[in-house]
Amino acid sequence: MPPQDLLAPRPEGLYCPPGDFFIDPVRGVDRALITHGHADHARAGHAHVMATRETLDIMAIRYGADHAGQTQPAGYGEEIRIGDVTVRFHPAGHVLGSAQISVEANGLRIVASGDYKPRPDPTCADFEPVPCDVFITEATFGLPVFRHPEAAGEISKLLRSVGRNGDRAHLVGVYSLGKAQRVIRLIRDAGYDKPLFIHGALQKLCDYYQEQGIDLGDLRPATVAAGSRGDFAGAIVLGPPSAFGDKWARRFPDPLIVFASGWMQVRARARQRGVELPLVISDHADWDELLDTIGTVAPGEVWVTHGREEALVRWCELSGIPARPLHLVGYEDEGD
Amino acid sequence: MNRFADLLDLLAFTPSRNAKLALLQDHFRTVPDPERGYALAALARDLDIPSVKPAQLREMIGARMDPELFAYSYDYVGDLAETIALAWPENETRREGGNDAPGLAEVVETLIASSRGKGAALVEGWLDRLDPPGRYALLKLVTGGFRMGVSSRLLKQALAGFGDVDINEIEELWHGLEAPYIDLFAWLEGEAEKPVNAAAAPFRPVMLSHAIEDADFEKLDPGDFAAEWKWDGIRVQAVSERGVNRLYSRTGDDISAAFPDLVDGFGFEGALDGELLVARPVNGGLETGTFSDLQQRLNRKTVTAKQLREYPVFLRAYDLLIDGGTDLRKLDFVERRERLEPFVAKLDADRFDCSPMLEFASWEELAAHRAAPPSAVIEGVMIKRKRAAYVPGRPKGEWFKWKRDPFLIDAVLMYAQRGHGKRSGFYSDYTFGVWRTDEELVPVGKAYFGFTDDELVRIDKFVRNNTIDRFGPVRSVRAGPDEGLVFEVAFEGINRSSRHKSGVAMRFPRINRLRWDKPPAEADRLDTLERMIDAPR
Numbered sequence: 106m107p108p109q110d111l112l113a114p115r116p117e118g119l120y121c122p123p124g125d126f127f128i129d130p131v132r133g134v135d136r137a138l139i140t141h142g143h144a145d146h147a148r149a150g151h152a153h154v155m156a157t158r159e160t161l162d163i164m165a166i167r168y169g170a171d172h173a174g175q176t177q178p179a180g181y182g183e184e185i186r187i188g189d190v191t192v193r194f195h196p197a198g199h200v201l202g203s204a205q206i207s208v209e210a211n212g213l214r215i216v217a218s219g220d221y222k223p224r225p226d227p228t229c230a231d232f233e234p235v236p237c238d239v240f241i242t243e244a245t246f247g248l249p250v251f252r253h254p255e256a257a258g259e260i261s262k263l264l265r266s267v268g269r270n271g272d273r274a275h276l277v278g279v280y281s282l283g284k285a286q287r288v289i290r291l292i293r294d295a296g297y298d299k300p301l302f303i304h305g306a307l308q309k310l311c312d313y314y315q316e317q318g319i320d321l322g323d324l325r326p327a328t329v330a331a332g333s334r335g336d337f338a339g340a341i342v343l344g345p346p347s348a349f350g351d352k353w354a355r356r357f358p359d360p361l362i363v364f365a366s367g368w369m370q371v372r373a374r375a376r377q378r379g380v381e382l383p384l385v386i387s388d389h390a391d392w393d394e395l396l397d398t399i400g401t402v403a404p405g406e407v408w409v410t411h412g413r414e415e416a417l418v419r420w421c422e423l424s425g426i427p428a429r430p431l432h433l434v435g436y437e438d439e440g441d
Numbered sequence: 442m443n444r445f446a447d448l449l450d451l452l453a454f455t456p457s458r459n460a461k462l463a464l465l466q467d468h469f470r471t472v473p474d475p476e477r478g479y480a481l482a483a484l485a486r487d488l489d490i491p492s493v494k495p496a497q498l499r500e501m502i503g504a505r506m507d508p509e510l511f512a513y514s515y516d517y518v519g520d521l522a523e524t525i526a527l528a529w530p531e532n533e534t535r536r537e538g539g540n541d542a543p544g545l546a547e548v549v550e551t552l553i554a555s556s557r558g559k560g561a562a563l564v565e566g567w568l569d570r571l572d573p574p575g576r577y578a579l580l581k582l583v584t585g586g587f588r589m590g591v592s593s594r595l596l597k598q599a600l601a602g603f604g605d606v607d608i609n610e611i612e613e614l615w616h617g618l619e620a621p622y623i624d625l626f627a628w629l630e631g632e633a634e635k636p637v638n639a640a641a642a643p644f645r646p647v648m649l650s651h652a653i654e655d656a657d658f659e660k661l662d663p664g665d666f667a668a669e670w671k672w673d674g675i676r677v678q679a680v681s682e683r684g685v686n687r688l689y690s691r692t693g694d695d696i697s698a699a700f701p702d703l704v705d706g707f708g709f710e711g712a713l714d715g716e717l718l719v720a721r722p723v724n725g726g727l728e729t730g731t732f733s734d735l736q737q738r739l740n741r742k743t744v745t746a747k748q749l750r751e752y753p754v755f756l757r758a759y760d761l762l763i764d765g766g767t768d769l770r771k772l773d774f775v776e777r778r779e780r781l782e783p784f785v786a787k788l789d790a791d792r793f794d795c796s797p798m799l800e801f802a803s804w805e806e807l808a809a810h811r812a813a814p815p816s817a818v819i820e821g822v823m824i825k826r827k828r829a830a831y832v833p834g835r836p837k838g839e840w841f842k843w844k845r846d847p848f849l850i851d852a853v854l855m856y857a858q859r860g861h862g863k864r865s866g867f868y869s870d871y872t873f874g875v876w877r878t879d880e881e882l883v884p885v886g887k888a889y890f891g892f893t894d895d896e897l898v899r900i901d902k903f904v905r906n907n908t909i910d911r912f913g914p915v916r917s918v919r920a921g922p923d924e925g926l927v928f929e930v931a932f933e934g935i936n937r938s939s940r941h942k943s944g945v946a947m948r949f950p951r952i953n954r955l956r957w958d959k960p961p962a963e964a965d966r967l968d969t970l971e972r973m974i975d976a977p978r
Binding site for chain 2: 349351354361362370382423
């Protein structure tokens with residue numbers, strides 16, 4: 106079976122004809138397999154959804170319990186038959202519940218890795234390389250300039266800045282699923298145990314992570330009720346970056362804008378967003394990790410999707426690995 | 442290298458002046474000699490080390506990385522040094538945290554000791570040992586590409602704060618000091634005596650004025666004051682001592698190299714305070730050029746023969762600080778002035794003259810002078826107490842500036858950008874435009890002050906309620922003949938500019954008044970601004 110008969114791009118998303126399902130479809134379909142809970146991968150309105158227990162929970166938190174007609178949880182490593190196809194979910198190390206989906210039929214195995222991160226993350230299961238014939242990799246940070254430093258070092262920059270600027274509130278921009286909880290956990294691991302203040306958009310997902318046994322320490326709502334302006338002096342406040350241009354930001358004393366994202370590697374990007382302290386913390390593989398992962402998985406062929414496909418395809422060519430871009434639409438490359 | 446790299450990154454992203462001062466002082470406090478001194482010298486661009494050209498950098502990276510992958514990277518990042526710093530292929534030792542990275546002091550001392558041609562090879566070796574921030578700092582150091590928003594004045598202020606001394610003491614010493622400034626730091630930390638400035642022709646910190654307020658006139662007796670024109674050039678200090686000639690900006694930057702036409706022929710022994718202007722010989726006299734002529738000569742490290750020919754510079758003297766070996770600064774203004782006139786009379790008349798004094802018996806008479814300046818290159822009058830010594834800084838009650846009234850136009854708000862720090866959460870930086878046709882606005886300037894906090898809240902509300910588009914932190918707001926917000930904008934001058942879409946550039950624009958009452962269709966037109974260019978007032 107040629108691999109494109111097992112998985113092929115369609116306008117709705119990646120489609121598997123022998124199993125009649127889509128992976129991360131961008132619009133409502135009959136049967137969807139979802140890699141993880143970020144909004145551009147997990148949407149409401151499918152008839153049947155299969156995902157990890159955590160991803161299903163996250164979808165229910167974001168879209169309501171009735172986001173899909175029927176849901177079916179898949180455990181990591183569990184073998185599931187769909188028609189003539191065997192699928193397995195494997196940890197992707199991206200956010201809590203994130204999975205790569207291995208699709209196998211007639212001795213041919215394709216792994217759709219979704220978004221992934223091979224480095225350890227205390228808030229989710231470690232990425233697991235899965236040998237396969239075709240490896241579908243993301244390329245969000247698929248340029249040689251993207252080399253994410255150790256996250257702990259970035260967090261210590263934040264804490265040093267807090268120490269230097271005791272009269273200001275640090276507003277840390279984090280996406281609400283995954284990045285927020287990871288950054289909080291890293292702050293705790295660095296020995297900071299004072300209360301952290303969070304924007305309302307982070308509350309439910311932080312609560313969920315805590316319920317799943319990921320200790321985030323003392324989190325308090327960053328509301329005016331929590332204190333007057335002066336009470337936020339020296340505080341660390343986390344919220345979605347979009348909130349910082351909002352009136353919400355005015356309640357804090359002389360805010361110092363921080364943004365935790367892989368995009369902060371490039372100075373012009375940080376400046377463009379008006380960031381005063383950029384922290385390079387990403388939930389995606391950086392360039393070196395993309396190359397190492399392809400080397401470890403050792404697939405017969407690489408398909409490259411959302412991001413800077415051309416550079417990674419070029420590297421595969423130079424390394425003698427057959428590769429092609431997979432032009433999927435609808436996935437944001439900004440969300441990190 | 443990493444402490445220096447961290448400092449560069451923090452400075453580059455920190456908009457507030459006070460926060461920059463705190464960062465610099467923190468660095469001076471925590472980093473030992475000689476490294477802190479080299480960091481200071483690098484920021485002050487005071488390091489004489491072999492430079493590496495962009496072509497050499499391209500060659501280095503080309504030998505190590507696929508050109509196509511590099512091209513994709515450069516295309517994305519847009520800055521050569523930054524792209525190379527990030528994409529430089531790392532060997533296993535580096536990737537496993539190999540820790541033999543060179544420090545700033547090692548880099549600088551090795552470069553100083555090496556010949557011009559060796560720079561590139563040394564840099565290539567260091568790139569293999571540094572991490573990405575370290576590589577970035579190294580490349581900025583050797584390409585001289587510092588644009589960190591750190592002026593020499595800011596550095597001196599940081600040093601003054603660090604050692605709790607007066608900034609004028611730092612300025613007087615500055616040009617006699619050499620990297621890595623061991624004596625200076627020892628003095629600032631109270632470990633040694635103040636260094637003696639042995640350098641010839643040092644800078645003397647300048648005396649500055651206050652803007653005069655209407656209420657001041659009643660309190661001041663015109664008989665106690667002298668007055669002269671306030672020329673629209675740049676304030677400079679020309680010093681010639683023991684055969685060394687230097688031209689300083691008012692903040693003490695040595696700008697001699699850009700003005701050889703003036704500096705090479707000083708022909709005096711002493712220190713003059715004056716205004717740098719462009720002046721061309723015309724019919725046996727001199728014609729003073731405009732500020733935009735002078736701009737052709739500013740902010741350059743070197744100067745071409747053509748610029749020297751077309752924009753010759755000239756010094757109009759205000760004051761004499763040192764006459765021969767005698768320091769006159771303790772004398773009264775009138776006494777200094779008496780010595781200034783014969784001093785300047787002996788100099789090359791194509792390059793020097795004295796700023797003429799204005800005769801007046803009452804403030805009304807001075808107001809009449811101010812209202813009818815004889816040249817377009819005058820931006821008001823200076824009022825100086827006859828009995829005032831030359832005191833560095835801005836002493837109260839001694840010198841006043843009485844600027845001409847600013848230009849005023851009505852313009853329409855087009856774009857607004859989010860502010861920083863205390864203005865986080867507010868749209869506080871405004872781009873405004875005027876009508877090119879009845880329908881089309883063209884942006885002519887940007888302003889971010891001139892309004893009260895309450896007004897800011899109202900403008901912000903207007904921006905949020907009238908947003909039509911967003912680009913990152915910038916919002917485009919409704920602006921048409923019948924809808925939009927009109928600002929009365931005040932500014933000091935206007936020049937032609939090929940860099941701006943409108944073809945004009947304003948000097949020092951600020952919001953003078955909010956015209957909530959005014960229909961945007963009645964805002965000014967571009968041709969009104971064009972007529973203001975070089976127009977006498």
